Amino acid sequence: MTQYTVINPATEQPVTTVTHASAEETAAAIERSARAYESWRAVAPGDRGRLLRAFAAEVDAHADELAALETQNSGHPLGAASWEAGQVRDVLTYYSAAPERMTGRQIPVPGGLDVTFAEPLGVVGLIVPWNFPMPILSWGLGPALAAGNTVVAKPAEMTPLTAMRIAELALDAGLPEYVFQVLPGKGSVVGQQLVDHPAVRKIVFTGSTEVGQQIMAGCARHIKRVTLELGGKSANIVFADADIEKAAATAPYAVFDNAGQDCCARSRILVQASIIDRFMELLEPAVQGIRVGDPAAAGTEMGPLISAAHREHVASYVPEGAPVAFRGSAPDGPGFWYPPTVLAPVRTADRAYTEEIFGPVVTVTPFADEADAVALANDTPYGLSGSIWTGNVGRAIRVARGVETGNLSVNSHSSVRYWTPFGGFKQSGLGRELGPDALDAFTDTKNVFIATD
Ligand code: TAP
Secondary structure, three states: OEEEEEEOOOOOOEEEEEEEOOHHHHHHHHHHHHHHHHHHOOOOHHHHHHHHHHHHHHHHHOHHHHHHHHHHHHOOOHHHHHHHHHHHHHHHHHHHOOHHHOOOOEEOOOOEEEEEEEEEOOEEEEEOOOOOHHHHHHHHHHHHHHOOOEEEEEOOOOOOHHHHHHHHHHHHOOOOOOOEEEOOOOHHHHHHHHHHOOOEEEEEEEOOHHHHHHHHHHHHOOOOEEEEEOOOOOEEEEOOOOOHHHHHHHHHHHHHHHHHOOOOOOOEEEEEHHHHHHHHHHHHHHHHOOOEOOOOOOOOOEOOOOOHHHHHHHHOOOOOOOOEEEEOOOOOOOOOOOOOEEEOOOOOOOHHHHOOOOOOEEEEEEEOOHHHHHHHHHOOOOOOOEEEEOOOHHHHHHHHHHOOOOOOEEOOOOOOOOOOOEOOOHHHEEOOEOOOOHHHHHEEEEEEEEEOO
């Protein structure tokens, strides 16, 4: 039995210890999940919807507790963690309407009646990263359960606490036992077992591109369905005709939110050369104004990084002599702190420009014209997110169609809204989560022909 000590990244103090599941325990949980599936899929649609609404209400009633737990475990500012708990409630509520609306089609054919059914898949394995433990769990959980699947989730080793509590809340809300289980443990043990076990019919993985590649290869052995949400190196493109004040004031939040540990972070700011000096003048006070500190304190906007190892990784992108234009602040003393950092000018071959840093470091690069901006934005293997700032609606549409990425916002930095599809182009992933079509990712279409002759 392996014990894991969960550390508060803002204090470096232990929070609690968690017992890791072994490969054998994971297999046993998957088999319990497969048995629970037989009855869960048969629950009447209205009752399944009611249970999901009860689950959402239970999460809502414990939102403050969940937020405080996330702040301790992940170092997220309390305001952000409250939003994250609210997102779990909202995703469950949104998909609670689905069971009663999962209609098939009636297709005109000769000689009979042809209908389709959206059948659940069976046991779904969710492999969740440490950066947004609650929302990312809910994006798979809500539609998977609504469609009639059962779920075994593996939270990241470093951030298991809110997922474990949410599983308890599911039982308190009346979800039958083993419909939703959370197994804390290592990716190489619990995650690998989810990928390898034949009773798991689908994997939803969010994390690094490298591990995503291994998961996809593992799923191929069973033709297991897979959704991958991987990394990003998204561009925030600011044209000379934009509201430059607003673009500069909001740019730091588009990359330093969650201390930059966000796959949608707009970590490459591309600015039209004619306005770059003015933009930098406006960006500096915006970056220095970010309130970095105790995540439990009211008004804190940015907390620490998740671990010492991750801070070292982030710092490696800012070596001696790096072109630091300016920096925000960070507390001294215990905690894995790293100040918001702006690098400019950065060569486009520099690894700070090409690699996902997953920390509060952003590069600023000038571009000449619209074609140059699109070419720079697309010069990456990733394609997850991005923003376009312009006052010209035609340009906004042309650039939005030209940038190879799954989620774009114009004159804002919105990315993940549970009403709309979310996912990546290129190496940022495969498949889509959220939005009205997410049920398709948790069902297979069955076609039935009934002869009338
Ligand atoms: P990963 O190693 O990819 O971990 C993500 C999840 O996969 C964790 O739950 C992890 O478990 C699990 N996992 C690891 N190896 C596995 C395996 N062989 N089979 C099945 N599951 C496995 O990411 P990370 O180490 O947390 O972060 C590394 C980098 O990935 C970051 O710096 C960032 O660039 C990127 N990242 C991207 C995202 C998003 S949202 N796209 C999220 C997090 C990280 P453990 O708990 O044991 O690690």
